[in-house]
Amino acid sequence: MSATAQKDDTKEGFGAASARRRTIWRALGSGVFAELSPIAKSAVGIVGLAILIGIVTALYNSVPAEGDPGIAINFPEEWVFGWEAIKWIDSLVDWVVVNWEPFFIVIRTVVLGILIPFRDFLQWLPWWLVIAGTGLISWRMVSTKFGITAVGFLVFMSFMGLIDLLMLTLAITLTATLLCVVVGIPLGTVAARSNRFDAMLRPILDGMQTMPSFVYLIPALMLFGLGMTPAVMATSIYAISPIIRLTNLGIRQVDSSVVEAGRAFGATPWQLLRKVQVPLALPTIMAGLNQTVMMALAMVIIASMIGAKGLGAEVLTGIARLEPGRGFIAGISIVFTAIILDRISQRLAKRPETQLAA
Amino acid sequence: MSEVAEKICCQNLWKVFGPDPASVFDLVDSGASKQEVLEQTGHVVAVKDVSFEVRENEMFVVMGLSGSGKSTLIRCINRLVEPTKGTMQIEGTNLAQMDQEELRELRRHKLSMVFQHFGLLPHRSVMDNVAFGLEVRGEKGTEKEEKVARALEQVGLKGWEKNRIHELSGGMQQRVGLARALAGGAETLLMDEPFSALDPLIRRQMQDEFIKLRDTVKQTVIFITHDLLEALRLGDRVAIMKDGEIIQVGTPQEILTNPEDEYVSEFIKDVPRGQVIPVKSVMEPAPVMVRCEQSLEDAIEEMKAKRVTVAFVIDNGGGLKGITTMEKAIAAVREGVTQAEDVVHHEFPSTSPDTPLDQVLPLVAEGNVPVAVVDGQQVLLGVVSRPALIEALQLGDGNGNGNQK
Numbered sequence: 001m002s003a004t005a006q007k008d009d010t011k012e013g014f015g016a017a018s019a020r021r022r023t024i025w026r027a028l029g030s031g032v033f034a035e036l037s038p039i040a041k042s043a044v045g046i047v048g049l050a051i052l053i054g055i056v057t058a059l060y061n062s063v064p065a066e067g068d069p070g071i072a073i074n075f076p077e078e079w080v081f082g083w084e085a086i087k088w089i090d091s092l093v094d095w096v097v098v099n100w101e102p103f104f105i106v107i108r109t110v111v112l113g114i115l116i117p118f119r120d121f122l123q124w125l126p127w128w129l130v131i132a133g134t135g136l137i138s139w140r141m142v143s144t145k146f147g148i149t150a151v152g153f154l155v156f157m158s159f160m161g162l163i164d165l166l167m168l169t170l171a172i173t174l175t176a177t178l179l180c181v182v183v184g185i186p187l188g189t190v191a192a193r194s195n196r197f198d199a200m201l202r203p204i205l206d207g208m209q210t211m212p213s214f215v216y217l218i219p220a221l222m223l224f225g226l227g228m229t230p231a232v233m234a235t236s237i238y239a240i241s242p243i244i245r246l247t248n249l250g251i252r253q254v255d256s257s258v259v260e261a262g263r264a265f266g267a268t269p270w271q272l273l274r275k276v277q278v279p280l281a282l283p284t285i286m287a288g289l290n291q292t293v294m295m296a297l298a299m300v301i302i303a304s305m306i307g308a309k310g311l312g313a314e315v316l317t318g319i320a321r322l323e324p325g326r327g328f329i330a331g332i333s334i335v336f337t338a339i340i341l342d343r344i345s346q347r348l349a350k351r352p353e354t355q356l357a358a
Numbered sequence: 359m360s361e362v363a364e365k366i367c368c369q370n371l372w373k374v375f376g377p378d379p380a381s382v383f384d385l386v387d388s389g390a391s392k393q394e395v396l397e398q399t400g401h402v403v404a405v406k407d408v409s410f411e412v413r414e415n416e417m418f419v420v421m422g423l424s425g426s427g428k429s430t431l432i433r434c435i436n437r438l439v440e441p442t443k444g445t446m447q448i449e450g451t452n453l454a455q456m457d458q459e460e461l462r463e464l465r466r467h468k469l470s471m472v473f474q475h476f477g478l479l480p481h482r483s484v485m486d487n488v489a490f491g492l493e494v495r496g497e498k499g500t501e502k503e504e505k506v507a508r509a510l511e512q513v514g515l516k517g518w519e520k521n522r523i524h525e526l527s528g529g530m531q532q533r534v535g536l537a538r539a540l541a542g543g544a545e546t547l548l549m550d551e552p553f554s555a556l557d558p559l560i561r562r563q564m565q566d567e568f569i570k571l572r573d574t575v576k577q578t579v580i581f582i583t584h585d586l587l588e589a590l591r592l593g594d595r596v597a598i599m600k601d602g603e604i605i606q607v608g609t610p611q612e613i614l615t616n617p618e619d620e621y622v623s624e625f626i627k628d629v630p631r632g633q634v635i636p637v638k639s640v641m642e643p644a645p646v647m648v649r650c651e652q653s654l655e656d657a658i659e660e661m662k663a664k665r666v667t668v669a670f671v672i673d674n675g676g677g678l679k680g681i682t683t684m685e686k687a688i689a690a691v692r693e694g695v696t697q698a699e700d701v702v703h704h705e706f707p708s709t710s711p712d713t714p715l716d717q718v719l720p721l722v723a724e725g726n727v728p729v730a731v732v733d734g735q736q737v738l739l740g741v742v743s744r745p746a747l748i749e750a751l752q753l754g755d756g757n758g759n760g761n762q763k
Contacts, residue, residue, distance in 0.1 A: 261477030264436060265491040265542075266466035275493070279481045 002278075014147065026044045036062030093222050114178065115228060119171035127163050131155060141347045153336035162311065162333050169300055169310035169337065172228060176235035176296045183290065184240045188247025189273065198248060203231045213299050217306050231300060231308030239295035247290025286349035294343050299336055311337070364577045366412040366435065371444035372431050376401030379442045392601045404430040405441070406602035412578060419593030420604075428582045428601040432548050435580065437461055448546070463567040466495040471511050472537035474551040476531045478523050484534055485510070491542040509541035512571065529560040532729050536568075546578045549690045554584065565592060569712050573734055588635040589750060590614070591714070598622055611639050631737050632716035632751050637709060640750040641731045641740030644670045650679060653696055658687050668727050670738060671702045678730055678738040681706045708732050711739055714749055 059072045097104070125133070131154045139147025157163055191198040216238050220230035254277050262276040278285075304312025311334050318327025368477045374382050382401045385394075392403050404427045412418040433439040434446060439451060446453040448468065456464065470491060478487050488506045497505075512518055514720060525533060534551060539547055555563045563748045572579075583589050589596045590610040595608040598621075611651040614631060618624040626703040646669040657669045667684040680702025690701045707721040708730040721729045728741040 030436070187547060257473060257475050257477050258479060261471070261473055262490075262494075264438060264463070264465060264469075264471040264473075264477075264548075265494050265538075266462040267494045268462065271494055276433065279479070282481075 003278070069113050071115060073180055097223060104223060107233070110224060111175065111179070111229050111232045115171055115175040115232060118175060119168055120142050121165055122167035122171050126168075127158055130167070131158065134340065137344060142343050146343060150340050153340060157333050158335065160333065162314070162330065165311050165314060165330075166333065166337060169297075169312065169334075172231055172235070172300045172303075173293065173296045173341075174310060176232045176239060176300065177233070177289075177293050179236040180240040180243055180292050180296065183236075184243035184288075184292070185247050185285065188244040188285075189251060191244065191248040192251035193269075194278075201244070203243065203246060205241045208237065213238050213302050216299070220303075221306050226307035228308050230306055231303035234303055234306075235296050235299040238299045239292045242283070242291035242295065243288040245286050246291070246297065247281070250284030250288070253284065254280040270340075283349050286345070290342065290345040290349060294338065297334075297341060301334055365414045365416075366471070366580070367445075367447040368411070369409045369437075369445045369447075371387065371405055371408045371431070371434060371446060372403075372442045373405035373427070373434060373439060374401050374403050374442045382445075403602050404435065408444075408599075408602070408604050409596055410607060411665055412580060414578055415574065415576050417579045417581060417592060417594045419583060419589040419596045420599055421583055421586055421589035421596055421601030422535060423584055425601070426599040428584075428599050429499070429550055430571055432582050433687060434551055434603060435548060436465055436471065452476050454523055465490065469546050469548060471542040471548040472532070472535050472539050472543055472550065472552045474555050476535045476555075478531060478534055478538075480523050482523070483519065484515065484521050484523065484526070487523065487534055488537045489540050490538055491720055495542070505541050505543070506537075509537040512540055513537045514567070514577065527560075528556050529564060532556060532564065540575065544577075547578070549579060549581045551582050551584065555722060561588075568592070586629060586683070587634060590629065591636075598625070609639070610634060626655060630716075632719070633714050635715050635750060636712045637718050637729075637742055638711035640715065640746055641711070641742045642746065644728075644730070644741045646670065647672055647738070649674070651697060652689050654687050654701065657682065658684065658691065661687070670730065670741070675735075676737045678705045678708070678736055681727060681730070683727075706730060710734075715747060718742060718747060719751070 013136050063070065063073060122130075123307065131151055132153055134146050135151040138150035154163075157166055188203070191201050216234040217230075222232035224230035224233060251273075257275055258280065259272060262272045267275065300308065301312035301315065304310060311330050314330035315327045315334070318324060318330060369507045372383075376382070376399065379401065382395055382399055382403065385399065386403065386406070388651060390398070392406070395401055395403050406427070406459075408427075410418075420428045420431060430439055434441045435448070437456075441454075446648060448464065453461075453464075460562060479490065482490075485503075485506050488509055489502055492502045492505060507516075507519075508722070510519060513536050515530065515533050518526070518530070523534070526534065532555075535552070553564050556564060558677060569592065581589075581592060590613065593610060594608055595607060596613055598605045600621055606613060606622050608616070613622065613637070614626055614629065617626055645664045646657070648658045648669050648671055650662065650671060650673050657671075660665060661669055661684050669682050669684075669687070671679045671682060673679055682701045683701065686701055686703075695701055707724070709718050709721060709732075711731050718729055722742070722744045726744075728743040730741055731739045733739055
């Protein structure tokens with residue numbers, strides 16, 4: 001059967017799945033239990049709990065006053081091999097870092113190859129051009145009021161002497177975002193077209209998004225040492241989930257009748273993607289980009305702890321040297337940066353051409 | 359066999375939806391209904407052993423209620439839905455044997471489709487939408503633009519090229535869909551309830567325009583609808599579907615006069631025959647036709663012989679110049695006029711072949727002259743007299759369900 005037929009074959013007989021579940025539940029021996037009234041079920045529960053407490057108390061009482069309580073109370077230490085596991089992972093990481101060095105060198109070269117020129121360019125721009133440019137973009141893309149606000153933010157940062165650091169933070173954020181886009185959108189597209197790939201990817205993405213951002217610093221540090229490369233890598237991995245998810249969602253949610261029309265006129269899958277699906281999924285993909293940019297900025301600040309310089313490092317220094325003023329001003333600047341980036345990237349998702357109206 | 363080429367030939371086509379379609383056939387052979395199959399196996403029998411042919415340039419309408427399988431059936435023709443069993447041949451080529459590449463070529467050049475909900479790309483302008491099919495097959499430049507312009511003109515949207523889709527009303531959007539289908543010059547047009555999403559007034563208008571379009575664009579059309587009236591108005595032949603099976607296939611006349619079973623009878627009960635039957639199915643050849651140069655005496659002789667009082671005067675190409683009555687002819691002869699064309703009335707009742715009988719009735723009621731049926735070039739196709747018209751309107755089943763007027 002072809003792929004088209006497969007798409008229709010996702011439903012089994014109606015009621016078959018829930019019938020199966022009912023059978024399994026019954027088989028687990030709760031058949032009798034299920035027949036009882038709610039009061040009887042609670043009584044059984046309480047009695048069971050009482051018995052359990054009795055057993056544990058008896059165990060504690062049977063144990064000698066001094067010495068090792070034994071297996072009844074504590075998990076035997078001889079069985080614990082966590083220490084070996086830790087040592088094993090340590091040696092694995094060492095092995096990887098040594099043997100895969102070319103691979104990491106390539107990554108470092110690519111990342112720095114993008115980042116350094118970008119940073120240099122941004123820092124080369126004179127301060128007034130930075131302010132004017134940001135003001136212009138904000139004004140054109142968002143609104144006059146926001147244009148003025150953005151200029152205000154940047155003027156503040158200039159007076160605080162933080163423009164250069166801002167440019168650095170921006171360079172790292174945007175480099176990481178670029179990597180996310182280049183890797184994430186294709187992955188999202190593949191996930192949109194293959195249910196199996198999507199199912200495989202989902203737990204990975206879930207895990208990546210719930211892990212605290214801090215945690216990403218550890219492998220980054222191990223594999224790349226201190227500096228900007230690990231900052232970019234950790235940020236990219238942290239921030240990539242939204243764009244993968246939303247590219248996937250966006251493409252899947254494209255009106256199926258339009259896709260059908262595309263197929264009816266003989267479009268190849270690639271033509272469908274390029275002419276129909278991606279243009280129509282663009283608002284959603286841009287929303288993903290917006291979230292990715294915000295997550296990247298947040299992560300870059302945290303990555304200052306592993307050597308990335310920029311506004312985050314200022315905050316860190318403020319904390320370390322107990323200079324709350326420094327930390328506060330840098331922190332406010334970070335907030336301003338976030339607001340500007342957020343509003344501009346949100347606007348990308350709302351361009352009129354991408355709005356549906358049919 | 360017939361001289362008219364068979365454009366599409368479908369034999370014993372089945373489509374079953376579900377995880378294991380093949381398992382269902384035993385159950386169906388034992389006589390289970392669609393509902394029973396669904397309850398017992400969870401599979402949906404959408405198309406059940408359907409066979410039909412569509413002739414070249416024919417307008418073949420498939421009509422059925424929701425769930426009758428008609429939308430699935432039309433999608434089997436271009437394999438948007440893969441049939442479970444059976445054969446489908448387009449111009450003799452077996453569809454099942456085609457690989458993806460051949461299928462794409464077929465969709466690009468031989469078939470095109472119009473959808474109920476238009477299927478237009480909202481981020482593109484009208485002309486870019488119409489150009490979609492051409493783009494997909496690699497056409498570019500002025501040739502492509504000319505085709506787009508021509509298609510837009512055919513559907514009456516000239517001047518709207520640069521507009522966005524959301525600026526257009528529903529009826530206009532569907533015209534864009536139609537233009538898109540016409541631009542590629544495909545010989546076969548598949549239409550999935552194209553007018554069903556439009557409001558009733560626009561729907562009527564679109565039907566009329568489509569009928570007119572058929573005069574200029576020669577295409578084989580397969581048209582799906584749930585509206586029996588629409589089917590009878592538009593179709594050369596109509597197939598009625600129920601629960602995945604074709605119940606009856608025939609011309610609108612045949613369906614109305616010989617319903618095959620109770621289901622069809624129920625359907626046609628409410629059909630006002632006068633609105634549906636086109637005058638072309640009732641017309642007869644003109645009893646007396648004389649050429650312009652022929653003498654008046656010939657005309658008079660013929661009229662006497664055929665016992666009619668009206669003669670139709672035509673030119674060499676068959677175009678109708680006018681009519682003349684017996685009295686006028688005799689009077690003219692006495693005055694010395696010789697040629698037929700000198701005596702003609704240039705004003706006479708006439709109508710186009712697709713006009714429904716209802717609209718012809720007033721023309722016939724007025725004069726005692728048969729109404730001439732002419733095509734776009736004024737060629738005389740036939741005539742319809744008052745008695746013939748009234749008989750056609752009154753024909754019904756025994757319950758007298760004919761003329762509702």
